[in-house]
Structure formats: C-alpha cells, structure tokens
C-alpha cells in the first residue's frame with residue numbers, strides 16, 4: 158500500500174446503505190476520530206478495532222425529526238429510547254413546546270407540561286440551555302427549535318387570546334435572541350389551546366424573523382381532522398408570507414370521517430412544493446398521543462391513558478373501562494383524570510402507509526419520554542419502519558426508508574456532514590440486521606427496546622453496543638450558525654426564479 162492508513166475503527170464487509178437512496182453496496186467503512194475517512198476495500202489497512210459487519214447493514218445514524226426530548230436529554234442523557242433504535246440526532250422543541258427560552262410566571266400551562274414542571278423551565282435563554290447541554294452532553298446530537306407556546310407563556314399574562322403588538326414584539330425579541338444563540342427555527346402547535354388563539358399575523362411576525370435568520374418553521378397545524386385542508390393552506394401561507402421553509406409535523410388524518418383523505422392532502426402538499434420549500438414527517442402507527450382532550454376522545458375508537466396527575470394508577474388503562482369503574486360518563490372521567498395524557502386510536506392504516514410511502518416524507522417519532530406509559534413510537538418508530546414497512550409489507554425499499562431517516566432530514570435541516578456514509582462525514586452510524594430488525598414496544602408493553610440494532614456510533618464513538626447503552630455521551634449541539642440553510646433554500650430560490658422566468662416569457 159502506498160498510503161497505509163491506520164484507522165481507529167473499520168466496519169468490515171457490511172452492506173453500505175449510504176442514505177442517498179442509491180442501492181446498497183458491500184464495502185468496508187474506515188473511521189478516524191469522529192469522521193468517516195475512507196470507504197472501500199480496507200483489508201490491507203490496520204485498525205485499532207475491526208468489526209465484522211458481514212450480513213449486516215451499515216447506514217448513517219437516524220435523525221429523529223420530531224421529538225420532545227428537551228428535558229429527557231438532561232434526565233436520561235444516554236437516551237436508550239433513541240439510541241436503541243439507531244437514532245443519532247434529535248430535533249427538539251417541536252409543536253410549539255420548547256424548554257428554552259422561558260420566563261414562566263408559575264407552573265407551565267398545558268401543553269408545556271408535557272415535557273417538564275416549573276423547575277425544568279429554568280433557562281431564560283436558549284443559550285443557557287444549549288451551554289448546559291454542551292457541559293453535560295447527551296449520547297446524541299441535538300438540533301433545537303424555539304417553541305411559540307414557550308414564548309407566549311413567557312410574555313402573556315392571559316393566553317387564550319391573540320397577542321397584542323407589545324406582546325408580539327416581546328416574543329420577537331426572545332425569538333431573535335434564541336436564533337442568535339443557535340436555535341435552528343421556530344415551532345408552532347396551533348392545534349393546542351391556548352396557542353390556537355394566535356392569529357395568522359402573530360405567527361407570521363415570528364416566523365418571518367426565523368426566515369430572515371435562515372431558520373425553519375415546523376408546525377403542528379391548527380387541525381388534522383375535518384379542517385385539515387384549511388390548516389395546510391394556513392401552514393403554506395405562513396411559509397410564503399414569512400419566506401421560510403415549512404415542515405408539517407406528524408402528518409396524519411384524524412377521525413373516521415377523514416380516513417382516506419391523505420390522497421387529497423398529499424396532492425395539495427405536492428402542488429405547494431412547486432412554489433415553496435415544504436416538508437413533512439410522520440410516524441408509523443395508527444394511534445396518536447397527546448394530552449387528554451375530549452374532542453380527540455370523541456374522534457377515537459378507543460383511548461389509553463398514558464399518565465394522570467390526580468389518578469396515577471390510570472396509566473396504561475382503557476378510558477372506557479376507567480369510566481365504568483368510576484361509575485361515570487366518559488366526559489366526567491376525562492375531567493377527573495386531567496391533567497393527563499392519552500393514546501388515541503384514531504388513524505387509518507391506508508393513510509399511514511400512503512403518507513410513509515410518499516417519497517419526501519421523513520420519519521419523526523413524536524415520542525413523549527416523560528409519559529409513565531408512553532406511546533410505543535417512543536421506543537419503536539425507526540425499527541418499525543425498517544421491520545414492518547420494509548421487510549414485512551415491502552411498502553418501502555431499504556434504501557428509500559434509510560434515506561427518509563438520514564440524508565433527507567439532514568438536507569431539510571441543513572445538518573452539515575450528517576445523514577450520509579461518505580468520506581469526510583461525521584461518523585454517526587448504525588449497524589443493523591435487516592433480517593431481524595423490528596420494534597418490540599407495543600401499546601401494552603411500550604418501553605421494550607427494538608431488536609436487530611447491533612451498534613450505534615455518534616461522532617465516532619459507540620453509544621449503543623451489545624444490546625445496551627455504553628455510557629458514552631459524545632453528542633453535540635448543532636447550532637444554527639454551523640449549519641446550512643434548511644431545505645436547500647438555494648435550490649428553492651432557483652426553482653422560483655425559473656418559474657418567474659417562465660411566466661415572463663409567456664407574457
């Protein structure tokens with residue numbers, strides 16, 4: 158050999174599925190320090206460690222585009238829920254709910270309480286929180302959104318109304334600072350009271366700032382049921398007026414009356430993508446989960462309670478059965494259980510499959526780690542896509558599924574050097590057995606780790622090996638300044654330019 162390299166680690170002989178969607182190929186992957194140094198036949202090179210990956214898949218680590226891990230990163234920094242299914246980066250602060258920045262006057266109002274109590278909401282600025290994560294790193298990399306609800310609850314005394322001019326300005330100041338501190342964008346949860354009181358102008362005023370800072374707007378839209386079409390149109394309008402890439406979170410259709418309408422919604426989304434940067438993510442289950450709300454209960458065929466402050470022993474039990482035991486109507490049971498969380502069986506498999514199969518859909522777990530009896534998506538999402546929808550049903554090819562979890566989200570969020578197996582990329586890697594990978598977490602046993610994940614590396618270090626976390630915490634905070642603009646804005650602007658040119662030439 159002319160240039161014998163000495164690698165820290167060689168993953169030898171695996172099927173490399175590189176994240177781009179192209180066909181897998183057999184190769185060795187050589188890692189030096191935190192980077193992938195070379196891919197090919199490395200049999201003549203020496204390595205401090207060589208792992209036989211024959212009959213295994215070597216893929217980029219998965220990016221969980223939709224999480225509520227803001228406090229979990231501090232409470233359980235090894236994050237076994239995520240590393241055990243191959244996740245190496247998480248996007249936090251979704252649905253308008255971020256742990257920072259905050260200056261809450263008291264206990265966090267719902268739904269902010271999904272991720273922590275007043276003590277957890279102790280970071281006045283995003284910078285303080287991200288510095289804390291730098292000093293106390295987690296096993297995975299972190300990308301942080303700033304939540305609309307967190308801003309609202311910090312500056313407004315009453316929340317169930319639109320913000321006035323002064324309040325909007327105060328939120329803008331907080332958001333600007335947060336973006337300067339490294340937040341990569343803005344999230345809304347317009348479906349949730351009291352954020353649902355926010356008018357379009359308020360959201361646009363904030364999203365515009367994030368757009369100017371090359372950020373992204375991720376939205377849990379105002380409605381995912383009967384009024385989903387106006388909600389999609391609103392999300393698109395925010396994107397266009399604020400000139401910001403938009404991500405529609407956990408796209409789904411709630412309630413029997415809306416089952417099948419993903420045909421209609423995906424067509425609208427495709428059309429909108431002609432003129433603006435628009436992305437979606439989804440999770441692979443027919444049940445949703447959030448706080449206990451009567452309107453959602455009414456849309457569902459059955460409901461499981463995930464936590465309840467007044468009746469903690471209700472966790473994991475069926476709402477109808479609880480109501481029977483309490484000797485009351487469902488409405489009263491909901492009242493007596495609240496504040497509480499629930500899993501709602503409210504989606505249709507045909508929609509779930511159609512949305513997952515759409516080429517540009519990314520995968521986001523939406524897991525809620527604080528729940529005492531969580532939705533199984535927390536522990537199972539990524540392994541379920543690979544086991545259920547690649548191997549069992551053949552809905553997706555292996556390469557297409559891996560792209561949805563790696564290179565695609567890395568492009569959408571502008572994560573430089575992540576999401577691909579290529580020389581020079583960070584060594585965020587998952588090694589798994591495509592013949593056995595499957596989620597084990599179910600609605601009745603929701604915290605079982607997935608099977609089939611052999612090894613997970615973050616920045617070149619093992620975080621999950623031998624079926625358990627290793628204790629290593631090499632995760633990094635990925636601040637906006639170090640990232641590309643989201644969703645290839647350059648490409649989008651180009652498309653817009655082409656469209657304008659075309660219009661002009663036809664005039």
Ligand SMILES: [Zn+2]
Nearest residue numbers: 252377406407
């Ligand atoms: Zn949400």
